[in-house]
Amino acid sequence: MEPRTKHFKHALIGFGGANMLVAAYLIRHTAVPAKDILIVDPHFDGGDLRRKWGQVISNTTWNQFLKVLQDMNLELPPGTQGYPGDEPTPLNVLASTLQTAIAPYIRPCMRIKGSLISAAKRHATWELEITGHRAKHTADILHVAPGGEPIDLPFPVPEIPLHIALTPQLIQEYVSTGQTVAVFGSAHSSILVAENIVRAGGSVNMIFKRIPGAKAEAFLFARDGAYDGVKQTAAVAADQILADGMGRRVYLIPVDDTVAVHSALDESSWTVYGIGFKPRGLKLDGPAGAIQLGVPGRQQGDDGIYTWGIAYPSYTDGADGRKYPDVSLPSFAAHILQIRPGAA
Numbered sequence: 001m002e003p004r005t006k007h008f009k010h011a012l013i014g015f016g017g018a019n020m021l022v023a024a025y026l027i028r029h030t031a032v033p034a035k036d037i038l039i040v041d042p043h044f045d046g047g048d049l050r051r052k053w054g055q056v057i058s059n060t061t062w063n064q065f066l067k068v069l070q071d072m073n074l075e076l077p078p079g080t081q082g083y084p085g086d087e088p089t090p091l092n093v094l095a096s097t098l099q100t101a102i103a104p105y106i107r108p109c110m111r112i113k114g115s116l117i118s119a120a121k122r123h124a125t126w127e128l129e130i131t132g133h134r135a136k137h138t139a140d141i142l143h144v145a146p147g148g149e150p151i152d153l154p155f156p157v158p159e160i161p162l163h164i165a166l167t168p169q170l171i172q173e174y175v176s177t178g179q180t181v182a183v184f185g186s187a188h189s190s191i192l193v194a195e196n197i198v199r200a201g202g203s204v205n206m207i208f209k210r211i212p213g214a215k216a217e218a219f220l221f222a223r224d225g226a227y228d229g230v231k232q233t234a235a236v237a238a239d240q241i242l243a244d245g246m247g248r249r250v251y252l253i254p255v256d257d258t259v260a261v262h263s264a265l266d267e268s269s270w271t272v273y274g275i276g277f278k279p280r281g282l283k284l285d286g287p288a289g290a291i292q293l294g295v296p297g298r299q300q301g302d303d304g305i306y307t308w309g310i311a312y313p314s315y316t317d318g319a320d321g322r323k324y325p326d327v328s329l330p331s332f333a334a335h336i337l338q339i340r341p342g343a344a
């Protein structure tokens with residue numbers, strides 16, 4: 001017997017911070033009934049903000065997060081512990097607060113615990129293949145927010161996963177006192193990693209790309225006018241690195257100094273890569289063949305697909321002439337409210 005087909009107006013692929021906000025937008029800002037929304041995620045736990053980065057201190061303030069809830073027409077859940085408005089918070093607090101705030105509104109949605117294996121467009125409809133489900137699920141519009149994995153490089157030096165290196169309690173299981181770690185990158189997460197390694201008793205070779213025009217060639221600071229530059233806890237740590245290498249434990253090495261980079265890698269027991277994210281891949285087939293997301297020329301809504309979150313960030317032009325990927329809940333919310341996806 002042919003499996004039954006269930007059709008939805010919107011299918012949300014992944015339910016991390018980005019698609020939680022898309023769900024809030026659709027349910028709280030448009031006339032789309034929640035029962036016309038399908039949500040697919042293998043865990044429904046709040047995504048990487050809780051799973052991987054939970055112990056990381058945010059670079060956004062509690063007030064910025066409260067504004068996200070307000071802009072999305074969500075209420076702060078009763079009993080939520082308050083935080084000083086202009087201070088950062090651990091990221092698991094943001095994940096769990098958002099998850100609790102959205103929970104009552106997504107109850108009527110169809111939720112499937114699984115992963116999208118592939119999606120194929122037949123006529124105007126997306127046919128979805130989902131792990132563990134024989135029933136056919138179809139949708140008019142896909143919201144793709146599968147999150148991303150840290151980019152790494154092929155050096156044959158043992159690697160500490162970024163989420164471990166960002167968690168002070170876990171990094172001690174890797175780094176022993178006196179060991180040296182090569183940390184690639186000099187943005188928010190690499191700076192916090194360097195601080196964690198020093199606290200664990202190690203030293204750091206921080207390999208950075210020179211930033212032309214920056215006051216300190218290794219770091220772009222928000223206080224110097226860089227859009228989404230280093231701020232909050234990471235800015236304090238970066239100042240310590242510039243002052244005395246955090247007590248002569250962090251050495252700054254420009255990536256274009258290949259001799260220095262080679263010897264830095266030679267003396268390092270571990271590597272950590274804080275150099276950006278690549279999207280988790282999905283197999284999407286349109287009438288003309290495989291669809292590539294996040295490529296130049298693709299517009300939001302093309303083929304009935306919207307892409308969101310850290311996998312497919314929007315970009316803002318900074319006053320310093322650079323393009324900055326927008327990878328925070330406030331910027332995800334702003335992006336969704338600007339695009340107003342498939343509301344009609």
Ligand SMILES: Cc1cc2nc3c(=O)[nH]c(=O)nc-3n(C[C@H](O)[C@H](O)[C@H](O)COP(=O)(O)OP(=O)(O)OC[C@H]3O[C@@H](n4cnc5c(N)ncnc54)[C@H](O)[C@@H]3O)c2cc1C
Pocket residue numbers: 013014015016017018019040041042043044045046047048049050053056057058059060091094114115116117145146147148166189280282308309310311327328329330
């Ligand atoms: C180090 C670091 C610090 C950050 N600090 C902040 C901060 O201070 N403030 C802030 O607002 N933001 C911050 N962010 C950014 C951002 O809020 C988080 O990265 C957030 O987790 C991204 O949400 P997402 O929904 O794009 O991805 P994720 O949270 O990764 O969610 C994606 C979901 O999709 C699921 N999925 C993957 N593949 C499939 C599939 N095939 N089918 C179905 N589901 C799938 C995954 O299991 C996951 O649940 C930070 C990010 C990092 C990395």
